[in-house]
Amino acid sequence: MSKVVIKSFDELEKLIGSDLGISDYHEFTQEQINLFADATLDHQWIHTDVEKAKEGPFGSTIAHGYLTLSILPHLWNQIVDVQNLKMQVNYGIEKLKFNAPVLVNNKVRLHAKVNNAVNLRGVCRANIGIKLEIEGSRKPAYEGEIVFLYHFNA
DSSP states (O other), X not given: OOOEEEOSHHHHHTTTTOEEEEOOOEEOOHXXXXXXXXXXXXXXXXXXXXXXXXXSTTSSOBOOHHHXXXXXXXXXXXXXXXXXXXXXXXXXXXXXXXXXXXXXTOEEEEEEEEXXXXXXXXXXXXXXXXEEEETTOSSOSEEEEEEXXXXXXX
């Protein structure tokens, strides 16, 4: 799938309500989960203790919810190529709900849609609907809305 290219506020505004596409799948390995646990000091057994997690509610370890969020920029950049920028700011997350755990070795992909775009005196605020789909599951890992600020060149 080719990326959607956006070079201006006007181009982004025309995409309001549009489905932008779906990223490639990303697999969460135990190594990645362990590295995230080290970085965040969150070593709860459900994430890092493979043997104990086999007896837990999911039958295996699961990725941290915030780990699944942290790959958003990587997956977003597979869907959209925003060009002609002075700067981009990750401004916020709205209406986020975790729906299902991501088990170790699950594959996920991002589905994105433009919910809104507003020109705030030369700075564009883009509200992007997101859904992190789990391969083989009808329930997404999470759904919500991320907010970017785009400072396009004139």
